[in-house]
Amino acid sequence: MPFARNSYSEQRRSCTRLLNVYRTVDEQRMADDLDDLLDEVEAKFCRTAPKGDRMSAQSGDRRTKDGSVTSCRRPEKDDLDDLLEDILDDDDSSMPQAIRTGPKLSVAQSSKRKCCPVFLGGSAIGHGIGTSNSQRACNQLRCTSCDFRIVTFDDLEWDPSCDYLFFRNNMPDCDKLRGKLKYKRGARAYACQCSWHSAFSLMDLRDQQQLKWVCGKHET
Incomplete structure (x- = not known):
């Protein structure tokens, strides 16, 4: 019976270690996904500085996975407007021509x-x-x-x-x-x-x- 208890304890420890491995893998995968998302945002609103550039080591700079340093800037209103226009243009291009054009309503309508x-x-x-x-x-x-x-x-x-x-x-x-x-x-x-x-x-x-x-x- 002591042998059976020891075997059960070892199996339980093995399962625990295996679960910890799975958790570590999932956390690493989530971290990679988050890095990819940040890289995509930086590609739109940030400029990349060459490696070793000391001027890029300012507040708000971030080092990417390949070792280069990115200097982030606050998105300007014009940038956000351009992004919204791009999204609306994409949505509009997928609409049928009859819906996009539609009848033009007169602003000054007679009462x-x-x-x-x-x-x-x-x-x-x-x-x-x-x-x-x-x-x-x-x-x-x-x-x-x-x-x-x-x-x-x-x-x-x-x-x-x-x-x-x-x-x-x-x-x-x-x-x-x-x-x-x-x-x-x-x-x-x-x-x-x-x-x-x-x-x-x-x-x-x-x-x-x-x-x-x-x-x-x-x-x-």
Whole structure:
């Protein structure tokens, strides 16, 4: 039994020595990797001085594995900008041409405004952005039901025989729509693909509940 205990102790010591060897090898490998990384950084931001140059033995100098001394300098802002541009250029070159070019957006884009409230009106009422103080007939109307732009005809009104199928089949062909229009001085005929209306004076669109029309915004 003492022999067995001694054998076990020797095996355990052998395993311990082997683990220590592995640890030493791993640490040496990590140190080599770190040196390689530092050499790569120095190649970008440091200059190498010849061996034996006493002027290179200043603060901040570092001796490489081949015995030469490198004098490191603090990276300048221009150097960092150049490095970033190189990285961005590499990324940009890998992108498809259609994505790189893309549509150029205009810096000064025109703003848009909506009428509030929205007015309809006869041919005597001017078009424009309608407000409580500036009561103008909206000429940018859009239907939320059929998603058509509303067309208008001045000094004309819709014939009473108009029906849904007529506008469904003929909108937005203005020439065919004129077949159901008749002359009325001061009137203005409105129509989309599902609704129609004849206005003779200024009126608030909110009073016409059957019309699902909204202001499609005016460019200013």
